[in-house]
Amino acid sequence: METLLYLIPVSLFLGGVGLVAFLWSLKHRQYEDLEGDANRILSDDWDKHPKP
Amino acid sequence: MSLAAPSLSACPACVAAPSAEDIASRAAEQKDAGIVLSLPTAHCAVCISDVERTLSAVPGVRSARVNLTLKRVSVAAEPRVTPGMLIERLDGIGYPAHELDPGLLSVTETDKRSRDLLMRLGVAGFAMMNIMLLSIAVWSGAEATTRDMFHWISALIALPTIAFSGQPFFASAWTSLKARRLGMDVPISLALILASAISLFETIEGGHHAYFDAAVSLCFFLLAGRYLDYRSRAVARSAAEELAALEVPRAVRIEEDEEKTVTIAELAVGDLVRVRPGARMPVDGVVTEGASEIDRSLLTGETLPVYAGQGSVVSAGEVNLTGPLTVRVTAAGKDSSLHRMADLVAVAENARTKYTSLADRMARLYSPSVHILAFSSFAVWMYLTGDLRLAVNIAAAVLIITCPCALGLAVPAVVTAASGKLFRKGFLIKDGTALERLAEVDTVVFDKTGTLTMGEPEPLGLMRHAPADLELIAALAGASAHPLSRALAMKLAAEGVRPARLQDLREVPGSGVEGTWNGAKVRLGRAEWLGAAPGARTATWFARGAAAPVELPFADSPRPGADVAVRGLLSAGKRVILLSGDAEAPVAALAGTLGIPEWSAGVRPEDKAARVAALTGEGHRVLMVGDGLNDTAALAGAHVSISPATALDAARTASDIVLLGQDLAPLSDALRIAVAARRRIKENFALSLAYNVVAVPVALIGLATPLLAALAMSTSSITVSLNALRLK
Incomplete structure (x- = not known):
């Protein structure tokens, strides 16, 4: 039963990391154009080197 | 670019000083114009890179980014880059584009609200998953201290989450309570607050049941519905409203030998206004100087340009085609014909806002019954x-179980799926209830010019003429910006006809173009000018020397897909009517080509609106499709209305759905999707009611557990969403 004392904080912490990541992506406008992003991976414009 | 960019520094020597140049360029950067264009045909990865590469290659453009979801491209460019230039470039590579008013403020505003909802949704989702994890332990038999500890941890997560994520519901419930109404949000807020309070009390007392998981997942599912609803409406609304206005808000006033640009509001009756060729009449008035031809198609639907000379009466909204005109103002602002038309629209729109959507009707039934059920x-x-504790517990369970999770998702999930489908077909839904109204349509009324036709003349049987004549026509037509001339020149260029070399080429405003070829006079222009009798159809005349003038007729080409759309509607059993302000001959011809059984020609704007009202009075549900100012009142008065993106601003504002592409073919498909969507919405209502019918009696006799509540809630929400996705 003592494992619960570790596991519950650990699970809450990991969930919290996910939440923070979500809020970060929201703030950096990662959800503005989902359809476009899905299509952009198919474009071979910047395959050789990243966009400067 | 061969020329060096103009230097912003004061003198050539200053260029040597990098800091000055640096500061200047930074200043220029701040003044960068943000241009937003709508790209109705963009749909894939190739489109993205084509558009971005083409636009980035335009000198002065700093960056271009396509948003495929909204079918828009945002361009950051120097002020010298105009939207017109970019639209031309995109046209060249086969992507038609329209300018959008960046209206930055409103965009960030809707943006902020939807991101706010998404953030609350994310927080609720996080909390829901963690509490569910703990709840599963409780449901599977955690006892005594362990259960209490899990309840406490759940409380620690749930209470702040409810306080944060529930705010949209609390705020809206509060406003409806203040207005003494019972909205959907009152029972929702009551359930959230009551469930949290009861669960906290039970946790403190060490009770068996805590509803934290139910409260948080309730919040999550409802927020998801709210977000979908908001998102689909905000996207459509902002795009439709931002399509750039065509109207001229300014006029050039002649003041004692000096021309001054003023706003229309500043004009008074009796002022003299100069209207350049290609410009729209800003006011109603009488021509005092100059001669020209006028295109009144947007006001009346007539395709034939009308001659205007001294003493002709002109109305605001007409387009001056060939020569500069000086107009004495007879009515401006509120009294002008443009404004009277807008008044008609306002009256018609008021009549329409009374429509209650399915969701509203449902909410009206739902709220009181839930309160009565819980209280009784x-x-x-x-x-x-x-036993107070038991009674409150049972009332809370009833509230939670009846809570409209599935109801909240039933409409938005379907509307989102349907408007996404329609958007890919080129239809932009501007109004939330438009889809439902579209489903009820049984009569479709079309306008002709610009709606069923492209509104652009196309020469008929031109290639029958002698090649030598064609070369002369090409040369004459190339000298004028008149729409008929442009159509001729474009057609001849496409056929590979090389223009002849003419001397003394000049345009006679209001009449035509003339020149000399091998000593003989050649002329292209109005019938009267060449001494011929004008016919009923749109035509220009060509005369070579003393020979008799030849008629060059034009027809307005039908919009692509118009025949498919009309056929589809007729075979779906809809009544199709063509109402046009144009003359009888072209209307009859088009009705014949497209197979429209009912048509009327020479219909005035008021008559169009009256006809739509009469049809409505007979119990028909009318879909009006139109683009001109003469259609606006009818558009606003119809049960539901569609206008093409090329329509006049007023017409687009008055209609519920904007057709972004050129093709009219998907129209009958759109009606089918709307009917299917309405059926799905009704099925969803039935589904969520069915869950209630099973679960509510269980709650009423006091057998509801948090497990049962969670099960009923999630299964009903998921079924409803899946049902929405079935939409084909």
Whole structure:
């Protein structure tokens, strides 16, 4: 039963990391154009080197 | 670019000083124009890179980014880059584009609200998953201290989450309570607050049941519905409203030998206004100087340009085609014909806002019954057992179980799926209830010019003429910006006809173009000018020397897909009517080509609106499709209305759906999707009611557990969403 004392904080912490990541992506406008992003991976414009 | 960019520094020597140049360029950067264009045909990865590469290659453009979801491209460019230039470039590579008013403020505003909802949704989702994890332990038999500890941890997560994520519901419930109404959000807020309070009390007392998981997942599912609803409406609304206005808000006033640009509001009756060729009349008035031809198609639907000379009466909204005109103002602002038309629209729109959507009707039934149910269960259990704690617990369980999770998702999930489908077909839904109204349509009324036709003349049987004549026509037509001339020149260029070399080429405003070829006079222009009798159809005349003038007729080409759309509608059993302000001959011809059985020509704007009102009076549900100012009142008065993106601003504002592409073919498909969507919405209502029918009695007799509540809630929400996705 003592494992619960570790596991519950650990699970809450990991969930919290996910939440923070979500809020970060929201703030950096990662959800503005989902359809476009899905299509952009198919474009071979910047395959050789990243966009400067 | 061969020329060096103009230096912003004061003198050539200053260029040597990098800091000055640096500061200047930074200043220029701040003044960068943000241009937003709508790209109705963009749909894949190739489109993205084509558009971005083409636009980035335009000198002065700093960056271009396509948003495929909204079918828009945002361009950051120097002020010298105009939207017109970019639209031309995109046209060249086969992507038609329209300018959008960046209206930055409103965009960030809707942006902020939807991101706010998404953030609350994310927080609720996080909390829901963690609490569910703990709840599963409780449901599977955690006892005594362990259960209490899990309840406490759940409380620690749930209470702040409800306080944060529930705010949209609390705020809206509060406003409706202040207005003495019972909205959907009142029972929702009551359920959230009551469930949290009861669960906290039970946790403190060490009770068996805590509803934290139910409260948080309720919040999550409802927020998801709210977000979908908001998102689909905000996207459509902002795009439709931002399509750039065509109207001229300014006029050039002649003041004692000096021309001054003023706003229309500043004009008074009696002022003299100069209208350049290609410009729209800003006011109603009488021509005092100059001669020209006028295109009144947007006001009346007539395709034939009308001659205007001294003494001709002109109305605001007409387009001056060939020569500069000086107009004495007879009515401006509120009294002008443009404004009278807008008044008609306002009256018609007021009549339409009374439509209640399916969701509203449902909410009106739902709210009172839920309150009555919860309160009576409390009263009955209180009377039977006298146990306050038990009675409140049961009332809370009833509230949670009846809570409209599935109801909240039932409409938005379907509307989102349907408007996404329609958007890919080129239809932009501007109004939330437009889809439902579209489903009820049984009569479709079309306008002709610009709606069923492209509104652009196309020469008929031109290639029958002698090649030598064609070369002369090409040369004459190339000298004028008149739409008929442009159509001729474009057609001849496409056929590979090389223009002849003419001397003394000049345009006679209001009449035509003339020149000399091998000593003989050649002329292209109005019938009267060449001494011929004008016919009923749109035509220009060509005369070579003393020979008799030849008629060059034009027809307005039908919009692509118009025949498919009309056929589809007729075979779906809809009544199709063509109402046009144009003359009888072209209307009859088009009705014949497209197979429209009912048509009327020479219909005035008021008559169009009256006809739509009469049809409505007979119990028909009318879909009006139109683009001109003469259609606006009818558009606003119809049950539901569609206008093409090329329509006049007023027409687009008055209609519920904007057709972004050129093709009219998907129209009958759109009606089918709307009917299917309405059926799905009704099925969803039935589904969520069915869950209630099963679960509510269980809650009423006091057998509801948090597990049962969670199960009922999630299964009903998921079924409803899946049902929405079935939409084909």
